[in-house]
Amino acid sequence: MTGSKRRAVGKAAAVTTVAVMVLMVAGLGTVLNEQPAASDPPSTATSTSTSMVGCEFSVHTSRAWTSAYESYTGCLTSGSSGSYLIAVDDPNGMTLSATVSAEYPSQVTVSGTQVGSLPSGGAVAYAENGTTLATPSGIVLAPNSGYSITVTNTGGQNDTVSIVLELTDNAVWTTCA
Numbered sequence: 001m002t003g004s005k006r007r008a009v010g011k012a013a014a015v016t017t018v019a020v021m022v023l024m025v026a027g028l029g030t031v032l033n034e035q036p037a038a039s040d041p042p043s044t045a046t047s048t049s050t051s052m053v054g055c056e057f058s059v060h061t062s063r064a065w066t067s068a069y070e071s072y073t074g075c076l077t078s079g080s081s082g083s084y085l086i087a088v089d090d091p092n093g094m095t096l097s098a099t100v101s102a103e104y105p106s107q108v109t110v111s112g113t114q115v116g117s118l119p120s121g122g123a124v125a126y127a128e129n130g131t132t133l134a135t136p137s138g139i140v141l142a143p144n145s146g147y148s149i150t151v152t153n154t155g156g157q158n159d160t161v162s163i164v165l166e167l168t169d170n171a172v173w174t175t176c177a
Contacts, residue, residue, distance in 0.1 A: 055158045057082030057151075061115060064167045065089045071164040076106075076153035084149040084163050086141065087115040090170070093143040098165040100134040104155035108134035115146025130154065140170065 057074035064086060076082050088094050100108045108128045112121035122145075126136040141147055153159040 057161065059083055059085065061085040061087060062165075062167075063087045063089055064094055067094075067169045068167045069165070070167075071162070073160065073162045076151065076159045076161055078153055078156050078158070081150055081152040082161065083113075083151075084165070085113065085115045086147045086149070086165075086167070087118050088121065088141045088143060088145050088147065088167075089118075091143050093170040094141040094167045095170055096139040096141055096147070096165060096167055097137045098135070098149060098163060100136075100149065100151060100161065100163050102132050102151065102153075102159050102161045104153070104157065104159045105130040105132055106159060106161065107131075107152040107154055108136070109148075109150045109152075110136050110139055111148060111150070113146050113148045115148075118144060118146040121145035121147045141167075143170075 055075035055077050057076050057080070058072075059082070060072055062068065062070055062085065072084060074082055086094075086096070096110065098110070100106075108126070108131060109124055110126040111124040114120050121142045125139045125147075126134075128134040128136075136149075149163060149165065151161050151163070153161075
């Protein structure tokens with residue numbers, strides 16, 4: 001083999017190795033992210049089909065009975081959307097604060113949607129277009145209703161998206177004097 005052919009084969013092998021490593025890390029991250037702690041309310045995750053190997057955004061459903069802190073990282077192909085679903089089972093409702101970050105400009109929406117047997121919690125509560133960092137904060141979620149944080153990749157390439165959300169129980173605490 002000539003030197004240039006060896007370099008071409010070496011480059012192809014390196015690209016293949018990197019692709020396999022990325023897939024392994026993404027798969028491990030998904031597995032670790034789906035393992036609930038013993039004290040966490042049950043969550044379910046369902047994979048969506050992907051159009052490109054190595055770029056996946058799973059649809060997550062979080063059932064919130066009390067205050068919770070959760071995070072997720074996924075990848076959206078160009079023009080695709082991904083949703084993080086929230087089922088508010090808390091009879092007091094919840095307050096949502098979140099940080100949604102993306103590599104490239106994206107559209108981020110928080111709105112009501114049916115989640116399982118729970119009805120939609122209502123219209124759009126937050127919308128941000130063309131951003132790499134969205135911070136919806138103080139959004140009141142009605143009791144026994146469903147919501148989604150939806151991210152749409154508006155760019156021309158794969159977009160890594162991270163969602164960190166905090167759900168706080170809206171219980172009213174009173175003190176006696």
